[in-house]
Amino acid sequence: MVDFITGPLFVVSLVIFVVGMLARVFWYVNGLDWRLERVAYRYHANRSIAGIFASIFKWLIPGGTDGWRTQPVAAVLFFLLHFGAVLVPLFLLGHTVLLERYVGITLPSLPGTLADIFSVMSIVAIVLLAVRRMISPALRQLNSGGDWLVLLLTFLPFATGLMARLDMSAYQSWMLAHVLSGELFLILAPFTKLSHIVLFFMSRAQLGMDFAIKRGGATRGGAFPW
């Protein structure tokens, strides 16, 4: 069973993840209005490219946008979560070995202790983000089952991966739970809001182009500082 879930099932999950994410990108671009959007973006390529980089870059640095500055606590939690969420799945030694074997790409790997620290940071952030979802009146209005699913799908591989590292006496069982929850994450990501892993870049790029071309953002250093 271990051979099956770390072999064929892993490959199937990875294929669903990659193809699913590419499909989301394709549908995003396909859904753009050719008159209102495509023509303007192409015609003003010099402004739109500056707008893309400004918008993405500003959202990737803490405090880089009004959106982050007006919610400092939430911003800290998002960054606390995302250091681990982005770096650990890609650069953990246990993961890079698998990617090398099945995909043939060799990525550098994180030192074990650093990976542990990132994982703990991510888990703390997930728990606090869940608390925020329960106590913030605005979020209580907006919350949907899908939002909880995204938090759960992210929490499970982190919690079981960390337990496999810490609780050596039950290593096999934690690893089994970890690989299955990791695969569930990969399979469901394209169908849930986890698709923001790619769609974040699409929508930020689009808004960056829009503001740089149509709303005077180019006069403010490439884009509005929104």
Ligand code: HEM
């Ligand atoms: C480079 C890739 C990524 C970027 C740029 C990114 C960006 C973001 C942003 C901006 C938000 C906040 C959305 C809001 O305003 O509510 C968010 C939320 C979230 N992200 Fe990511 N993300 C990335 C990758 C990931 C990955 C790989 C995971 C999981 C392993 C993840 C898990 C989450 C979760 C669970 C939330 C929701 C938190 C909540 O419920 O409040 N993200 N992400």
Ligand code: HEM
């Ligand atoms: C899909 C198949 C996956 C497989 C086969 C897999 C495999 C592994 C392996 C072999 C380890 C190392 C355990 C050790 O050091 O002994 C590990 C740890 C870990 N994995 Fe995964 N993983 C998968 C998916 C994921 C995903 C999707 C995430 C996060 C979204 C994740 C997060 C983690 C974390 C946080 C650790 C512990 C890191 C630490 O504390 O140092 N894994 N995984």
